[in-house]
Amino acid sequence: MVAKNSHPPDDFEGQVNQAKENFRRITEIKEKLEVLSEHVASRKEALDEEIEExxxxxxxxxxxxxxxxxxxxxxxxxxxIREKLSQIDTKMQVMKEDNLESVREEIEKATPAMSKKVQYDLDQMIVEKVKRVKDEIQKSVQDEVARGVEAALSDVK
Structure with a gap:
């Protein structure tokens, strides 16, 4: 008995031939794909080197x-830097001169008062020294007179 779904023999051969043709095409495509993959990998490597360089x-x-x-x-x-340092140096010189001038002005302002104070202190020292010298001379004269009186009295006795 013949199967219900069986195909005639020339249809089967046609399918086998078609399958062989498809297999051949797939094999060709696979080979081309491998060649293309190798080419892409090679090109990628070359581009990587080029990028790195x-x-x-x-x-x-x-x-x-x-x-x-x-x-x-x-x-x-x-x-x-030299210009800035020069500017700083100039400013420092100006400040130094200004400060010196301020000190001079203060000294000039204070000089009369300081002179009076120094003169007063000197006058006091002179007065004290004169008094001391006067006291010493007076004592010395009194001692001399006392010795002279004693000597005269001892000569009189």
Whole structure:
């Protein structure tokens, strides 16, 4: 007996041929895909190397630029620093002169009062010394007179 769902033999051969053709196409596509994958991997590797080289070159260029910038800025910074230091020095000189002038003015204002005080103190010292010398001379004269009187009295006796 013949099966209900059986296909005629030439239809089966057609399907087998179709399957073989599909298998051949799939194999070709697979081979092309492998070649393409290898090409993509190779190209990716080449691009990675190229990118890395470009980055290294960019870094070297940036370092060179920074060095040139530093070389250009260094003299300018030095000049600015010298100018600022000169300005500070000038301001310090002006302040010093102003302070000296203020001190001179204060001394001039205080000089008469200080002179009077010094003169008064000197006068007091002179008065004390004169009094002391006077007292010493008076005592010395009294002692001399007393000895003279004693000597005269002892001669009289």
């Amino acid at each position: 470009s980055l290294h070159e960019a870094i070297r260029n940036a370092q060179d630029c920074l060095e040139r910038i530093q070389e250009n800025l260094e003299p300018k910074l030095e000049k600015v």
